[in-house]
Amino acid sequence: MVCVYSLSHFDATIPPSSFLGSSVSFPTTHVVSNHKFSILSMTIKRSPKRLKYTAPRFTKEDGLVYIEADPSGSDTWKLEPVVNLLKEGAVGVIPTDTLYAIACDLRCQSAIERLRRIKNIEPSKPLSILCHSFRDIDKFTTGFPRGDGQGHANLFKVVKHYLPGPYTFILMASKELPKQCIRVGTSSAKYASRKNVGVRMPDDAICQAILKEMDSPLICTSIKSLKEDEWMIDPVMIADTYGPEGLDFVVDGGVRVADPSTVVDMTKIPPRVLREGKGPILPWMVLEDDQKADVDKDLIPAAI
Secondary structure (H helix, E strand, O other): OEEEEEOOOOOOOOOOEOHHHOOEOOOOOEEOOOOOOOEEEEOOOOOHHHHHHHOOOOOOOOOOEEEEOOOOOOOHHHHHHHHHHHHOOOEEEEEOOOOEEEEEEOOOHHHHHHHHHHHOOOOOOOOEEEOOOHHHHHHHEOOOOEOOOOOOOEHHHHHOOOOOEEEEEEEEEOOOOOHHHOOOOOOOHHHOOOOEEEEEEOOOHHHHHHHHHOOOOEEEEEOEOOOOOOEOOOHHHHHHHHHHHOOOEEEEOOOOOOOOOEEEEOOOOOOEEEEOOOOOOOOOOEEOOHHHHHHOHHHOOOOO
């Protein structure tokens, strides 16, 4: 079953698509109104809880796209509207191998500003980037330590065996990374010259399918309840909570487990674990005690 409520961003009839190597034809499209974005709900089977989103209850002045995709990545053709919206400056929710993330195009300054506003993130709080490959990491950061012949290990050879995976690695940002993605506006002398960014390469079929079609990484942040300091893992609840805050789309990949990524500071030798999460602590990582880790909380990006 495919229900498409098409607005100004999409034609009233959607031709066959070959997105990600799959061909598919859509049935008749119903025009709801002339809003900026559309409501798009795609699914094969719906649970009773999600039936309410088959109707255009999300219709609002900005609109919202809601897509249900198989976590296995078997129906990634559904993600074409999401990729198009991201390239046009949209801000929305996508699944990763840990939690859901609010994401936008790294190159779009206005989208980054909207993302910070939706999540109420201060300009001094660094964000994370979602990368498709090591090529992206090498372009937007100075990369992983590769050894210097003076006893320092080549950590890149180790790290590449664990990515894609549930880790956020903090690396020094390169000049290619927009300043809106790193720490800006801080008055603290301790961090005045620091330009770090959290890097993620999720092992998730839906997320990787989106990243593959993008021309650059996505900026992202984690999602917590507006009233309680708890991870939000149900995309339906996320849409209900943050849709009114200005989201443009939500990709539903199923309910996740409240287990964030393990955050590792790679700017230190040996690398320090700033937050223990889903990714196992490896022998070459140092787990700081709680008291010491508290000092570095300001270093932890809005990691998923």
